[in-house]
Structure formats: C-alpha cells, structure tokens
Amino acid sequence: MASNILHKAETRGHANHGWLDSHHTFSFANYYNPERMQFGALRVFNDDIVAGGRGFDVHPHDNMEIISIPLEGDLEHKDNLGNTEIIRQGDVQVMSTGTGVFHSEYNANKDRPVSFLQIWLFPNKLNVTPRYDQITLDLANSKNQLQQIVSPDPNDAGTWIYQDAWFNMGLFDKDKTITYPVKKEGNGVYVFILKGSFTVNGQTLSKRDGLGITGTDNIGITSLEDGAELLIMDVPMLS
Structure with missing residues (x-):
C-alpha cells in the first residue's frame, strides 16, 4: 500500500x-x-x-x-x-x-x-x-512529458551515477495527466515541485513542496496550471 x-x-x-x-x-x-x-x-x-x-x-x-x-x-x-x-x-x-x-x-x-x-x-x-x-538538456523534451536526466546506466539518456536512481524533469500545461512507473522494485519516489502546482497520488502540491512516496509501482500526476514544473527522483530506500 x-x-x-x-x-x-x-x-x-x-x-x-x-x-x-x-x-x-x-x-x-x-x-x-x-x-x-x-x-x-x-x-x-x-x-x-x-x-x-x-x-x-x-x-x-x-x-x-x-x-x-x-x-x-x-x-x-x-x-x-x-x-x-x-x-x-x-x-x-x-x-x-x-x-x-x-x-x-x-x-x-x-x-x-x-x-x-x-x-x-x-x-x-x-x-x-x-x-x-x-x-x-533539450528542454523541448520536457514539454508535457518527463525527460530523464540521471540514471545508473552510462548508455541511457541523460547522465549517470553510481546508484540505482533515476531523475526526471517535466514542464506541463494545465490539466495534463501522466503516470510515472517506478523504475526498480523497492525504490521510493521523491517528487519536488519547481513551479506551479500538481496533484501527485491525490496530494495537492505547490511550489517547492516535496512528497516522498513508497509502496507503489505507479504514481499519478496531474498539473494544475500552465507552466507547472517538477523533478522526480526515483531512489533505493536502503535497508
């Protein structure tokens, strides 16, 4: 859950x-x-x-x-x-x-x-x-979609790090809805709002709010205004 x-x-x-x-x-x-x-x-x-x-x-x-x-x-x-x-x-x-x-x-x-x-x-x-x-980055690739900026794979999009973590950014028009699939079983996702406002898994978030989410495979995201921008960080929860 x-x-x-x-x-x-x-x-x-x-x-x-x-x-x-x-x-x-x-x-x-x-x-x-x-x-x-x-x-x-x-x-x-x-x-x-x-x-x-x-x-x-x-x-x-x-x-x-x-x-x-x-x-x-x-x-x-x-x-x-x-x-x-x-x-x-x-x-x-x-x-x-x-x-x-x-x-x-x-x-x-x-x-x-x-x-x-x-x-x-x-x-x-x-x-x-x-x-x-x-x-x-080609910022056009972040318009109404997520653009991957960090991953564990040197051959994947963006840059890479020594961790099973994926970062994505996106800039959205009002009422745009996407679903983010968690990249690795057991990972959690931390969503940070750069501009505007969103609902994320039913929680309303405004500029500079953060939401950590665990225990799910998919995250629903809807922008609430034009020009809304967020950063998604998909990271191991560590034991």
Missing part, C-alpha cells in the same frame, strides 16, 4: 547568510531534524540562491553522488580533477566523489543571483575513481 511523506515548502530548514539563502529539505549544516535525515539514498536536497560574485570556496567531498541543477543564472565550477566549467539553466552536473574531490562553486555573474539545486545521494559503490560529467 502506498505511503506518502509530505514536506511543505515552509517546513524546510532555512539559513540566510546574506550571500547564500538556502533551504534544506533534509538535515544539513546547522539544520538538524531527526525526522528529516534522508529519503532512502537521497541524503541532501538543498535549494540555494547565491548572490552575485559570491560562492563556496574550495572544500572536499568523498563517497557521495552530487547532482547540481541550475534553475536561474550561471554557476562556475572548479575542481582538482582539472575541470573548470559554467553550468547554466538547462544543464545538469554530476560528480561521483569516490575517493575524494576538492571543488569550488561560484556565481559566475556579479550583477545577479544564481539559483540551483544541490542534491546528494549515497552511492552503491564506495571509493571509486572520482568523475565529473555535465550535460545540456
């Missing part, structure tokens, strides 16, 4: 450092909520706005799959693997941090903020050789 975990936008952790305005769906940094530690393999889901010209200085990560999705503006990435890149709206960046990566992230523009999602998943393989990947 399906079970839902609702996270309304206003219940997220919040930290405003002036240069960084961040909302945390799960416990992170100074935000700690024992009931909000993770959703299966999904450990961190941060909704960040960074002021012009500011950013995160060089810092380390290891044994985590990190996915960055810019929503507005341009984010400059540098790492000790030799990558210097700009990621923009319509891009998806992945780092498999494995044995260890040092990187920095800065707003590439001084005159406007950058908004992006930073998402961490526990990997299914530890101490891999660190890797970096970045793709640019």
Whole structure:
C-alpha cells in the first residue's frame, strides 16, 4: 500500500547568510531534524540562491553522488580533477566523489543571483575513481512529458551515477495527466515541485513542496496550471 511523506515548502530548514539563502529539505549544516535525515539514498536536497560574485570556496567531498541543477543564472565550477566549467539553466552536473574531490562553486555573474539545486545521494559503490560529467538538456523534451536526466546506466539518456536512481524533469500545461512507473522494485519516489502546482497520488502540491512516496509501482500526476514544473527522483530506500 502506498505511503506518502509530505514536506511543505515552509517546513524546510532555512539559513540566510546574506550571500547564500538556502533551504534544506533534509538535515544539513546547522539544520538538524531527526525526522528529516534522508529519503532512502537521497541524503541532501538543498535549494540555494547565491548572490552575485559570491560562492563556496574550495572544500572536499568523498563517497557521495552530487547532482547540481541550475534553475536561474550561471554557476562556475572548479575542481582538482582539472575541470573548470559554467553550468547554466538547462544543464545538469554530476560528480561521483569516490575517493575524494576538492571543488569550488561560484556565481559566475556579479550583477545577479544564481539559483540551483544541490542534491546528494549515497552511492552503491564506495571509493571509486572520482568523475565529473555535465550535460545540456533539450528542454523541448520536457514539454508535457518527463525527460530523464540521471540514471545508473552510462548508455541511457541523460547522465549517470553510481546508484540505482533515476531523475526526471517535466514542464506541463494545465490539466495534463501522466503516470510515472517506478523504475526498480523497492525504490521510493521523491517528487519536488519547481513551479506551479500538481496533484501527485491525490496530494495537492505547490511550489517547492516535496512528497516522498513508497509502496507503489505507479504514481499519478496531474498539473494544475500552465507552466507547472517538477523533478522526480526515483531512489533505493536502503535497508
């Protein structure tokens, strides 16, 4: 039987450092909520706005799959693997941090903020050789349908990570209905609303709301307004 975990936008952790305005769906940094530690393999889901010209200085990560999705503006990435890149709206960046990566992230523009999602998943393989990947999506493929952006398969659509997880994004007209089939038995699905509103398995969700769903093979989704956009994360629930 399906079970839902609702996270309304206003219940997220919040930290405003002036240069960084961040909302945390799960416990992170100074935000700690024992009931909000993770959703299966999904450990961190941060909704960040960074002021012009500011950013995160060089810092380390290891044994985590990190996915960055810019929503507005341009984010400059540098790492000790030799990558210097700009990621923009319509891009998806992945780092498999494995044995260890040092990187920095800065707003590439001084005159406007950058908004992006930073998402961490526990990997299914530890101490891999660190890797970096970045793709640019054809946004037409997200119109009134789901576009796969992350999977476990290097030969599949989008980019890939060391985890049995699939991410999809879609931008919908009002009253468009789709059914999302869960990709792997035992996986749960976390739905996050980027814009507008939807009903998801009978639950009404608005901008920046999240809903974790377990115990079902299919999820019904209906957009409630034009321009409604969502992100679907299909992840192992872990034992």
